[in-house]
Amino acid sequence: MLFPLKSPRKTLFAKMMLTLTITVTLLILALSSLLYRNFFTASLDNINRMNTSILSQTSYSTKYMDSLVSKFINTVIMSPYTSVLLNNTDNDMVTLGSAFRNLDSLSLPHDYVYSVYTINLALNRIVSTETGNFYTKEDFYDQDIISLLQTVNKDSFAEMPIARKIPNPQASTASELANVYTYIVPDGLETNSSSRIATVINIKASVLRDMIASLNAKMSGPRNEIIVIDSQGTIVNHTSESMFLHSAKQEPYIQTLLAADQESGSFKTNLNGQDYQVTYVSSDKPNWKFISLTSYATFIGTVDTIKTSTFWICLTILGLGLFFSFIMSRSLYIPVGRLVETVKEHLTSTHNKDHPTNDIFFLQNVFNDMITKNNEWENKQREQLAPLKNKWLQDMLLGIRYVDQEALRVSQKELGIHLNLNGPLRLLLLRLDNYRDFLDSYNEKDRWLLKFGIANxxxxxxxxxxxxxNIYLENDHLLLLLEISPLENVETTEGALKRLIELAQKAVNQYLKLSFSATLSIPVNSYLQLYESYSDTLALSSYRIVAGHNSFLTPTFRSSIKETVISFPESKAKLLLDSLKLGHLDKAEEAYSDFINQLSGTTYENLLSSIMQLSFMLKTTFNIILESDEFRKSELFQIVSRNIEQFETIEEIHETYSSLFSEIIRVMEQNKHNKHNSIISRIIKMIEEQYRDNNLNLRIISDEFQMSNVYLGKLFKDATGKSVSEYITDVRMNHVKQLLDNSNLSTKQILSQCGLEETNYFYIIFKKRYGVTLSQYKIEKTKRE
Structure with a gap:
């Protein structure tokens, strides 16, 4: 009778919970839409950064190739043999042939050189290292170069190298063409075009194409491409050889690139009904543009998956929310309902004379019950307070949350933050050392407990x-927010904290068997400067790479860093590469040490940039070794191929590079040994095939292999224990014995077939080899028959 509105109260609670559920769901949808847009933008920015980095490496490799070719051109031009081939008017084939062999030996060690021409149109003489023949301009297989030479002028040098297809005179069909980059070095342009003299260097286009293919493998997705075009929109390199010299100028995105003023950039385009992100980087020498085409499908799929997942999550939350709204409304109403029922029973009992009730005792019981329920509720809130406080402080630190003074006061009280966030503050950033090992050794729960232990x-x-x-952050980061006295001396604070941190580092090492490095920020005046201070402190913590593990970095340390950028120690890098090429490990490590010492005191960014450039030079120079299947399977490749930023200390980088140097030299020595074995096998095969030629000797064999006869002779003797002439004699004598045993030929006929002459020297060798004279051997043979 007194409380007829019980059902409406339940309905009210249900409506409250339903409203809360719908509000939360709408907030999730709104935040998800914002996160979707941000994730899409971040994914696109990441693709652009990655592609720009890859294209910059490609551009650098092209410049590096151009630098190598320039040095080779200087070597060729300065060679007296080139001058003989260009200017000798006697047409003495002995002189010209000797000059050609020496010129060919100059180009032989350079794998990237396809061929070298010497052209004198006035003498009508062309020499090509590709075939080793002399030509007139009428019968020369590469007629295109003659036309180019006659039209070349001073403006043409800006377009060097020239991408071309040249005939392959050794191919089985005339349609087989080789893709090359051509450098023309004329001997003066003042002469008549029909009488010009020039040296022409053809470089294999496959060198750059292989590099692009290697870099293109880092891009995810089969529809992604890296292409290179010249100033006219012609493709000068592509992962597919068939696209070489294909004109792409008619493509709208190529027209946009050619009209662009910036050296690099990115934009969206549509190709064959598919959206692509175009990223490009320009180079001045040669005047080429390096372009990356990335299909939106390679990264938009992840974004769409997140969008779909978010939609279903929101529907799930809404459905569960509706269900739990009903359950929780009933749960929330139960204490109130009980209180109402208790009061109703009490009021009823007060009118029942048989059961008198003390009103004060009744109210005491009711309120005790309410206090108990309230304490249970507060305990549940207290358990959730720590993560809420950590999230609130994280948002303040990362610049996600902005609060005014009133909101700050309320939040500090609710979350139990006892610091004066409007006073002087300092950040103390802790970073776990050997974090990769930490991830491998512990599961997620253990990692959290260990970080909690370090914080305590x-x-x-x-x-x-x-x-x-304490503020718990992601990955290897942990942060302490300190309140300091406004009157405290900066140096005194740094000294005191250094002492305390050293004690903590010892304790962590002793009890947890872990170590951490600490970085102290500059003082800030209020919570509004926390985000900027955190970013600055995080950048300072990167100098752990120099200070090492278990270090303590302060703003005073930053003042010792040279802000001026130290130029890349190119001379030391080249000395390192040369030492590795020669197989001198000690000199390579010494050059690397000098390389690092020259960067001493520079900025973190400058140090890493220089080491990354050195790494790229190593990959470019020793690409065949580093990209081999055997090396790719090794643990060393996994270390070298990851980002340099993942190394924590310079010592880790030193150890990795030292192992890399040793492995490169080991593989080079192995390849050299294999190459020598191949040469020895070919020499033996040549002797077996040509032993009948009585002129066969070391000089003829060395000319055939285009090697020094002294070097070839030493190489053969080291491998077989015999000189070339001794081996030739052994082969001939073995065949002499076979013919003596199995034929009725005369001695003169046998010697003629075996490349020998009937001299006293032969009879001496025969007796020394078989222990009897030739006559005695024939008599014994007759007896055996």
Whole structure:
């Protein structure tokens, strides 16, 4: 009778919970839409950064190739043999042939050189290292170069190298063409075009194409491409050889690139009904543009998956929310309903004379019950307070949350933050050392417990002198927010904290068998400067790579860093590469040490940039070794191929590079040994096939292999234990014995077939080899028959 509105109250609670559920769902949808847009933008920015980095490496490799070719051109031009081939008017084939062999030997060690021409149109003489023949301009197989030479002028040098297809005179069909980059070095342009003299260097286009293919493998997706075009929109390199010299000028995105003023950039285009992100980088020498085409399908799929997942999550939350709204409304109403029922029963009992009730005792019981329920509710809230406080402080630190003074006061009270966030503050950033090993050794739960343990140990020491709050961050980061006195001296604070951190580091190492490095920020005046201070402190913590593990970095340390950029120690890098090529490990390590010492005191960014450039030079120079299947399977490749930023200390980088140097030299020595074995096998085969030629000797064999006869002779003797002439004699004598045993030929006929002459020297060798004279051998043979 007194409380007829019980059902409406339940309905009210249900409506409240339903409203809360719908509000939360709408907020999730709104935030998800914002995160979707941000994730899409971030994915696109990441693709652009990655592609720009890859294209920059390609551009650098092209410049590096151009630099190598320039040095080779200088070597060729300065060679006296080139001058003989260009200017000798006697047409003495002995002189010209000797000059050609020496010119060919100059180009032989350079794998990237396809061929070298020497052209004198006035003498009508062309020499090509590709075939080793002399030509007139009428019968020369590469007629295109003659036309180019006659039309070349001073403006043409800006377009070098020239991408061309040249006939392959050794191919089985005339349609087989080779893709090359051509450098024309004329001997003066003042002469008549029909009488010009020039040296022409053809470089294999496959060198750059292989490099692009290697870099293109880093891009995810089969529809992604890296192409290179010249200033006219012609493709001068592509992962597919068939696209070489294909004109792409008619493509709208190529027209946009050619009209662009910036050296690099990116934009969206549509190709064959598919959306692509175009990223490009320009180079001045040669005047080429390096282009990356990335299909939106390679990264938009992940974004769409997140969008679909978010939609279904929101529907699930809404459905569960509706269900739990009903359950929770009933749960929330139960205490109130009980209280109402209790009061109703009490009021009814007061009118029942048989059951009198003490009103004060009744109210005491009711309120005790309410206090108990309230305490249970507060305990549940207290359990959730720590993560809420950590999230609130994280948002303040990362610049995600902005609060005014009133909101700050309320939040501090609700979350139990006892620091004065409007006073002087300092950040103490802790970073776990050997984080990759930490991830491999512990599961997620253990990692969290260990980070919690580190925070407690550091808190125990630092809280003796400072008020602080712990902020748990992602990855290897942990942060302490310290309140400092406005009158405290900066140097005194740094000294005191260094002492406390060293004690904490020892304790962490002793009890947890872990170590961490610490970085101290500059003082800030209020919470509004926390985001900027955190970014600055995070950048300073990167100098752990120099200071090493278990270090303590302060703003004073930053003042010792040279802000001026130190130029890349190119001479030391080249000395390192040369030492590795020669197989001198000690000299390579010494050059690397000098390389690092020259960068001493520079900025973190400058140091890493220089090491990355050195790494790229190593990959470019020793590409065949580093890209081999055997090396790719090794643990060393996994270390070298990851980003250099993942190394924590310079010592880790030193150890990795030292192992890399040793492996490169080992593989080079192995390849050299294999190459020598191949040469020895070919020499033996040649002797077996040509032993009948009585003129066969070391000089003829060395000319055939285009090697020094002294070097070839030493190489053969080291491998077989015999000189070339001794081996030739052994082969001939073995065949002499076979013919003596199995034929009725005369001695003269046998010697003629075996490349020998009937001289006293032969009879001496025969007796020395078989222990009897030739006559005695024939008599014994007759007896055996």
């Amino acid at each position: 140990i550091v808190n125990e020491f630092v809280s003796e002198e400072y008020k602080l709050e």
